[in-house]
Amino acid sequence: MSRVFAQARSGLVYAGLSLAAFVSIFPFFWMLVGTTNTAPDIIKGKITFGSALFDNITNLFAQVDMVQVFWNSTFLAIVGTVLTLAISSLAGYAFEMFPSKTRERVFAVLLLTLSIPFAAIMVPLFVMMAKLTLINTFTAILLPSIASVFIIFYFRQATKAFPHELRDAAKIDGLKEWQIFLYIYLPVMRSTYAAAIIIVFMANWNNYLWPLIVLQTNENKTLTLVVSSLASSYYPDYGVVMVATVLATLPTIIVFFLLQRRFVEGLTGSVK
Amino acid sequence: MAKSRIGRAEQRNGWLFIAPTLVLLGLFMVYPIVWSLWMSFQTGRGMNHSFGGFTNIIRLTQDPVFLRALTNTGIFLVVQVPIMIVLALLFAAALNNPKLRFRGFFRTAIFLPCVTSLVAYSILFKSMFASDGVINDLAIMLHLMDAPISWLGDPFWARTVIILAITWRWTGYNMIFYLAAMQNIDKSIYEAARIDGVPAWARFRYITLPMLKPVILFTTVISTIGTLQLFDEVNNITTGGPSDSTLTLSLYIYNLTFKFMPSLGYAATVSYVIVILVAVLSFLQFLVAKDRKA
Numbered sequence: 372m373s374r375v376f377a378q379a380r381s382g383l384v385y386a387g388l389s390l391a392a393f394v395s396i397f398p399f400f401w402m403l404v405g406t407t408n409t410a411p412d413i414i415k416g417k418i419t420f421g422s423a424l425f426d427n428i429t430n431l432f433a434q435v436d437m438v439q440v441f442w443n444s445t446f447l448a449i450v451g452t453v454l455t456l457a458i459s460s461l462a463g464y465a466f467e468m469f470p471s472k473t474r475e476r477v478f479a480v481l482l483l484t485l486s487i488p489f490a491a492i493m494v495p496l497f498v499m500m501a502k503l504t505l506i507n508t509f510t511a512i513l514l515p516s517i518a519s520v521f522i523i524f525y526f527r528q529a530t531k532a533f534p535h536e537l538r539d540a541a542k543i544d545g546l547k548e549w550q551i552f553l554y555i556y557l558p559v560m561r562s563t564y565a566a567a568i569i570i571v572f573m574a575n576w577n578n579y580l581w582p583l584i585v586l587q588t589n590e591n592k593t594l595t596l597v598v599s600s601l602a603s604s605y606y607p608d609y610g611v612v613m614v615a616t617v618l619a620t621l622p623t624i625i626v627f628f629l630l631q632r633r634f635v636e637g638l639t640g641s642v643k
Numbered sequence: 644m645a646k647s648r649i650g651r652a653e654q655r656n657g658w659l660f661i662a663p664t665l666v667l668l669g670l671f672m673v674y675p676i677v678w679s680l681w682m683s684f685q686t687g688r689g690m691n692h693s694f695g696g697f698t699n700i701i702r703l704t705q706d707p708v709f710l711r712a713l714t715n716t717g718i719f720l721v722v723q724v725p726i727m728i729v730l731a732l733l734f735a736a737a738l739n740n741p742k743l744r745f746r747g748f749f750r751t752a753i754f755l756p757c758v759t760s761l762v763a764y765s766i767l768f769k770s771m772f773a774s775d776g777v778i779n780d781l782a783i784m785l786h787l788m789d790a791p792i793s794w795l796g797d798p799f800w801a802r803t804v805i806i807l808a809i810t811w812r813w814t815g816y817n818m819i820f821y822l823a824a825m826q827n828i829d830k831s832i833y834e835a836a837r838i839d840g841v842p843a844w845a846r847f848r849y850i851t852l853p854m855l856k857p858v859i860l861f862t863t864v865i866s867t868i869g870t871l872q873l874f875d876e877v878n879n880i881t882t883g884g885p886s887d888s889t890l891t892l893s894l895y896i897y898n899l900t901f902k903f904m905p906s907l908g909y910a911a912t913v914s915y916v917i918v919i920l921v922a923v924l925s926f927l928q929f930l931v932a933k934d935r936k937a
Contacts, residue, residue, distance in 0.1 A: 384737050384740075387733070387737070388734070388738075388753075391730075391734060391749075391752075391753055392748070392749055392752035392753060394811065395753050395755055395756055395811070396752055396755065398756075398764065398768070398811070399755065401767060401770075401777065402767055413770055414770070414773045414775065414776060415775055416771075416773070416778075416779065416780040416781075417777075418777055418780075458663045458667070461660050461661070461663070462661040462663075462664040464660065465656070465657050465661045468657075469653050469656055469657030471657055474657055474658075477661070477665070481668065484668070484672050484673070484676070486918075486921045486925055487672070487918060487921075488868065488871060488872045488914070488917045488918065489872060490892065490893040490897075490914050490917055491675075491676065491914040491917055492672065492676060492679060492914075493896070493900075493914070494679065494682070494910050494914065495674075495678040495679050495682065496675050497900070498678075498907070499671075514667070514670075514671060515667075515672075517667060518668045518671075520668070548652075548656045552660075573760075576760065577760035577761060577763075579760075579761060579874075579875045580874055580875065580893075580897070584901060595760055595762045595763075598762055598763060598766060599762045599879055602769065602879065603879070612766060613770075616763045616766060616767065619760055619763050620758070620759050620760065620763050623758045623759070624758050627758045
């Protein structure tokens with residue numbers, strides 16, 4: 372009796388998970404099918420592969436300077452990730468390694484700013500960038516994002532698991548503090564950095580609201596902005612939009628699958 | 644003597660290492676917050692403004708568009724966050740069973756939506772929910788409904804699409820947090836419970852859930868903040884329509900500043916509504932969590 376019950380329950384679990392997996396994957400399938408169909412077919416909901424892939428690609432490259440746009444997104448994402456990790460991991464390390472009462476209070480204030488939504492600082496930030504004549508520059512995109520309280524917090528939590536004996540030993544060997552950070556801490560914390568790379572790279576690559584406000588000319592636009600503006604016309608050419616969407620999604624998928632194992636390690640390590 | 648010199652070096656390094664962060668956050672976080680507070684008491688259009696006292700706050704209470712944006716944001720919050728967290732918990736509990744087959748596949752599949760950009764998936768949803776689009780086709784084929792629904796043309800269904808979309812994008816993300824936390828729970832507790840004959844649902848209710856409380860609180864706060872800031876999805880799926888039925892506070896601030904004749908002071912006031920909501924709701928959630936412990 373209870374075996375029948377257990378079997379029914381396990382059947383229910385598999386059915387639920389299969390449905391969830393189907394719903395999760397379907398939009399990706401829809402996106403890939405869409406790249407091969409014409410706009411009218413996509414709007415009519417055609418879910419079989421068509422023959423318009425080549426046309427869609429040529430149309431996209433005719434409408435948008437894709438090389439420039441792809442470069443803009445790549446540049447911002449990579450430079451942004453490197454700067455964010457450098458500045459924010461240094462701070463997270465220091466808050467944990469050099470304890471002091473004053474810095475503890477500073478840290479508490481930083482944590483409070485986590486609850487400030489971006490919309491609340493967007494208007495003054497824009498006026499500020501306008502006064503500094505930084506509108507329509509990559510500098511204006513990068514500056515507000517590289518000191519990330521979330522990443523500082525994440526690195527501080529992860530640093531709690533960093534063995535202090537390593538630092539003491541390195542000190543006895545005569546290493547300076549910055550050398551300890553660079554040559555001992557950094558290699559040991561590989562998994563933490565990998566997880567942080569995924570989080571920051573995706574956030575930068577997918578960043579929408581702030582670039583939408585700041586980047587105003589076509590040659591400075593990012594892929595996310597282009598996808599959005601292609602799809603927001605009154606009669607969007609969805610075949611073209613789908614090709615652009617695939618291009619916008621591929622890099623984050625690649626980064627995720629390359630670093631996936633380290634991501635889970637880094638995440639669970641930081642929870643402990 | 645030697646010890647105090649080391650102490651002083653530590654102090655200096657401590658400040659040096661966090662100096663870049665402090666400069667950047669001071670300039671691009673603290674300063675804008677203070678400025679925003681000051682601006683929220685200014686009235687006027689464009690760059691001409693003057694001190695208006697509580698004018699903006701009075702305007703808030705009489706602005707039907709603001710009240711609608713507030714209501715919409717509240718609806719998204721109250722309906723979407725609980726659905727997503729319950730789903731994420733159920734998936735995590737199912738995937739935590741080591742005897743489950745295709746575990747890796749299910750986990751990756753359910754997490755996959757998180758790698759898409761908010762703009763990209765919004766556009767996929769917009770095209771799938773077109774009035775003679777694929778969702779209508781599939782639903783009619785499966786006899787879930789008789790006639791196609793004008794998803795994005797009807798206020799109720801437009802809100803439903805937004806809620807479905809956010810749930811699709813973020814459930815797997817929350818699930819990963821729960822899964823990581825479940826794997827940190829000592830297996831011997833479950834062993835003991837099983838030997839004592841505690842049924843599976845009770846083990847989930849009385850062991851797993853209490854152990855996960857800090858993580859559930861964390862994800863609830865994060866999701867609340869995220870929903871209060873909702874912008875990318877509504878701007879790309881519905882642009883706030885039809886007739887402002889999916890307009891959110893963030894989208895309204897954006898419209899006030901960059902679409903209409905800019906009224907920066909009033910936009911700052913609306914943005915402080917979000918700040919206050921985030922503060923109050925986070926505080927309430929901590930309070931509720933603390934209460935349950937006692």
